[in-house]
Amino acid sequence: LADRVVVMQAGRIVAQGRDVWSDPHFPYREAQRRRDAAAERIPAVDGSCVVVHEGQQSASVPEEEALLAAEVVSKRMRDRMRGTWMNVLTDCSLRVAAGRTVGLEGRSGAGKSTLVRILLGLLRPDGGTVCWNGRDIRALPRTERLAFRRGVQLVVQNPEQAFDPRRSIGGSLSEVFAVHPVLLRAGADVRAQIVETLSAVELTERVLTRHPHELSGGELQRAAIARALLTEPRILLLDEPTTMLDISLRAQIMELLLRLRVERGLGMLLISHERELLRDFADEIHVLEAGRVR
Structure with missing residues (x-):
């Protein structure tokens, strides 16, 4: 609709004019190119397993290697409007191993958030188990339960909701x-230790005195990732981590997560409704539909 476009990035005007979209160095096109380059796949190895989307393969993960596993998890919840009970999750199973990214695709209302809460131990399943290092998290002694809470961290969709607006970062x-x-x-x-971790997500100590509203969306999401990393986790649950960001920032955040996965050997559960994103970055993909993982 606009006759002329002006593009701002990091507080500066970086492009303007009628033909800004056709410029190969336009920030959003550059971000797309970088994302495509970062998403190149390693060829599948022998003994690989076919995943949900035809043509995609990934190395098989032995069951004993899974750090975090949901085994035939089911959950019923009450519909307060109708006064009836509904099956939110039915016999859902998935495993996340160190150094691998498992993708979980699902539409709004598919049960993704419920599954995440169960994996974090915040919600008790009606059936099935969640295992940490092969042990049911409900049976963990206190010291191991604390280790589990440190070992599995969540990065939410909207980083503004992850921080107290009254407190500095x-x-x-x-x-x-x-x-x-x-x-x-x-x-x-x-x-x-905080400054060291901020450096790992490409932030400087200047953000420490800032409040959430004083940071950009990308900076705030990096700060949220830094907070997750402070517990020295082994698994990150990424709940739509780039949905609230524009395309140029999405590429940067995903590149950051890929680097952290390699450097720290992190296992990741990447939850998204964007199939293209999952195809680019996940080693294997599952679909959550009508409460079932397929």
Whole structure:
């Protein structure tokens, strides 16, 4: 609809004019090119298993390698409007291993959020089990339960909802050590560990004094990822981590997550309704439909 387009990025005008969309160096086109380059797949190996989408394959994961596993999980919930019970999840199973990304596709209302809450131990399933290192999380002793909570971290869709708007970013990040003091390294201080982790997500310590509304969407999502990393997790649950961002920032965040997966050997469950994103970044893809994982 516009006669002339002006593009701002990081507080600067980076492109303007009538033909900005045809410019190969236009930020959004460049971001798409970088995303495509980052999504190149390693060829499937012998013994691979075919996943949901025809033509895609990934190396088989032995069951004993799964760090986090849902085994035939079911959940019924009450529809308060109708006063009836409905099956939200039915016999759902999936496994996430270190260094791999499992994609979970599902439309709104498919049960993705319910499954995430069950995987985090925040919601008890009516049937089936969630296992951490092969053990039912409900049977874990206190010390191992705390290790599970540190080991599985969530990155939510809207980073604004992940932070207290009244607190600085530094204040919110330091809460991690108040809850899990065991994470504080000998001879180190809280600020030093936070700054080190911020560097890993390409943020500087200047964000520590900022409040959530003072950061861009991309910066805030990086801060949310940093907070998850502070617990030294082994699994990240990524619930639509780029949906609230524009296309140029989406590519940057996904590249960051890929790098962290390689550097730290993280296992990831990438939840999205965008099939193209899952095809680009996941090693295997499952579809959650009508409460069932297919």
